[in-house]
Amino acid sequence: MLFSGKNIIVTGASGDLGTAIIKRLICQGANVLAVDSDDAGLSHLVAEVSGAGVLEIFVADVSNGEEVLSYATRAFALWGPVDGFVNNAGIQTPVRSIVEFPEEDFDRVMAVNVRGVFLGMKHVLPRMRDGGSVVNMSSALGVVGGAGIVAYVASKHAIIGMTKTAALEQGPRGIRVNAAAPGPIACRMTFKLADEVFAGSNKSFAETVPLRRHGTPEDVAGLVSYLLSDDSSYATGTTHAVDGGFTTG
Template identity: 35%
Template sequence: MELALHGKKLLVTGGTRGIGRGIALAAARAGADVVTCYRQESEAVATLTAALKETGGDHHVLRADLGDIAEVDRLIAEVKDRWGRLDGIVNNAGVISHIPFADLPAEEWSRIIDTNLTAAYRVIQQSLPLLGAGSSVVNIGSRGAAAGIPLRAHYTAAKAAMTGLTRSLAKELGPRGIRVNVVAPGVIETEAFDDMPAERAAGLRATYAQKTALARLGTVDEIAGPVLFLLGDHAAYITGETLSVDGGI
């Protein structure tokens, strides 16, 4: 079964690094036209832009800080001006920090909630005029939302709320032919592992190898595949679901 997305217009938020980058590139290679966004300039922005250019298609890498609702609205307006429609959305943009709950400042709570949850609400809401029957929204959650993770109360709260948002929207938007699902990754090896000391990275790999049924971390491509499936027509009767992609953690 080919996960083909030929001719589909997709928005993938937070697509320059990690899981979002993998999804954006996989979608482009599957034939979709992709708009993705980033918060600040970096080498990752330049390399993604080059990679998408080599892939072929009508792709755009735009700056937008999704922690700011006005920036979200500007991004969707630009998508409307460029394409006039959307066939799929992947709400991937997110931030994380590790702070004891007793010390968690209100502004940090708001920053994490705004980027991980409020941005998804606004992206979907403002995109509704662009989404027709057969379109698909995939929200990137986290396996940690179900398990709970110390020092990440704000992050896990946002990701848990994403599941509730998804379930409600699946029922509300279903009569319009719009599907809404969650993909909840486990521990995925991204370029962040390259940025940490080698000893710590090796320790994390060993720890999670013992905690997963498949005895290893996941890869970005192993998240992109299920996301593309949910975006495509093969998943036309799937909505309101949370798909855990975690190696059996």
């Protein structure tokens, strides 16, 4: 019961990573407000999740300031000060070179992946308990480059910069702000990207990592649980890889 009585917000809740994170937190006793723009996905999540904790859902677009303020306010109204925040919502676009990349696709990715993380911290941090923890979901591609996915790479690099800034600002309150950087995880987003990158072949991203396998959403959930917990009480402003060694070389 690592998070018994703790109040945690998770965005991007109905995706593969969000679902795995929430399942773990609920089993560890947390009260979780699950946020996503996909109403049907949230309803499916409710049917899947069970445990000692309490699950509440909230439909919101993380790129909309008023809706972000609404979910932050809702969490506070439900349980009081927030103890943990997992800024997980993110999107990807089809693979295109920079010179062919549509401006509207670039703007859409930055709106969700960057503006969403910024707005989340802007509105949740004032409602967070001193000593709380924020985990921003970056990526292995926030550490290295990746051809054909300029918006995604730029957005995930930006998240690491915002994480460092927030850690400096919130340190005096004892609030820790860290980034998780997953590599090739067995989830819908990874497989969709692989279909484009390796089209016409039998290759997969698993071949690009030293461990020669995809990670699992549960691998990411384990890291997030650690970063939210007191076990990481002296870690802030850092980026933690869970990528099978993808960024080692």
